[in-house]
Amino acid sequence: MDLAELYRDVIVDHNRSPRNRGRLPAATHHAEGDNPLCGDRLRLDVEVAGDVIRDLRFEGSGCAISTASASLMSEAVKGRTRAETAELFGAVHRMLTGETAGSTQLGKLAALAGVRSFPARVKCASLCWHTLNAALAGSALPVTTE
């Protein structure tokens, strides 16, 4: 059990100073993620233009893993199409569950690879992605990964 693998510098940095935090007045889509057992709560505002995610912001409270994951995700999907985002989510999911070691397309998201050794924390890292999916699908129901 290697804590340094979980709390890599990139994770700690994105938890301390989350990117794209806040609300987005121009949002076209939004969704909420809620893991009540952990106390992780997330609100995601997304601005979609045509088929492309132009911008997104998140707010809420959560652990370092869920906050850093949301922050990293917000950087990674900006400017991507829906299809590219779905593909990226697939790659992140495979990495988190240990199905693959990760791939070059993950970029900074690869910092989350250590989560796979902590099965109880996979739900923290994946909450933002499921919430993004719900937002893009126009779902009004809050998402949970518990």
Place this chain on the structure above:
Amino acid sequence: MVAVRESPVALDLARIRGDFPVLSRRVNGHPLRYLDNAASAQQPSAVIDAVAEYARGHHANVHRGVHTLSQEATALYEGAREKARRFINAASPAEIVFVRGTTEAINLVAQSYGRPRLGPGDEIVVSHLEHHSNIVPWQLLCEQTGAKLCVVPIDRRGVVDFDAYLARLGPQTRIVALAHVSNALGTVLPIDRFIAAARERGIATVVDGAQAAPHLPVDVQALGSDFYAFSAHKMYGPTGIGVLHARESLLAAMPPWQGGGDMILSVSFGGSTWNHLPHRFEAGTPNIGGAVGLGAAIDYINRIGHERIASHEQDLLDYATARLTGIAGLTLIGTAPAKSSLVSFAVDGIHPHDLGTVLDSRGIAVRTGHHCAMPVMEFFGVPATTRASFALYNTREEIDALHDALLDAIRMLR
């Protein structure tokens, strides 16, 4: 720092720790330091062996057969009931109903005592610090009957406001349901005063004793409670078994809440007649091994003595409070003057789950989350807390390890 409390009858900790097999194991390369006792305490060999001995040599169904094993199983099961009766000084074994745990006990009271009696306009009073198991059964009852749930506030220390409680008790109040000890904050209520005030007004009292039974002597006759519930697994016994104590006069007038075998005297298609107390409330084959384990846990506690347990746990509480309040950015949640042996806390900028993961990597087991007390979390404005809760086998050295691991976590994450 904390003064060492010299107890004339100090516990032999090495010996006591030797009674609990799990305490010798290692977790993630470190000795296990088990500080999650308010969720579930560990079991001593005496309990584990009693349950195994029952399964090995005496298992059969109770109250049924004329054969030897059935008689032995019945004697063990009813013997455990008698131990439970003495443990809380109930007037009669007829008042001791075996249930799955405190949650089931409260649901039983809500459905069997509350549902036939309550109607629109009636009120049920709880406090703000209740566990979900002492909130949700009453909400269900309110939905079924049109009764209303009223909440007595707590202050910033986590103390239930007694004056507000008195003011809440009105002509429509039918049931008061209170925790004896708060699981999330550790607050010990002066439950005798709360009960007395309700009794004077003819209001039924239900006490959630899950967190009290392992730590305090309980005397239901002295308290005067109508219903008192506790769970074996919080007091060194197995899961899936607990006790509802109910005043016999009330129990006698309550309809069964589950039907089946063992709770009847006779059954025909024209109708059935109910068994005597307490069997009327124990439909189906009960958790016999669990009851045996509870009995053994009671014996274990009695052998050590509540006074010595309380004195040791108070020392741990004082020590932990002093050490943890010395950590910059750490805030204790729950600072009532009368507290059980647990510390719930928040650390600035670090989520409890991250703390929990770091502590687990050091072999330290704590609870992180809302502790099934979401209204308490909301009151203190936190999504979750970290809780270290102590039992008779914990040591100051374990609290030192907790303290040091918290400093490491802060260095790593903040």
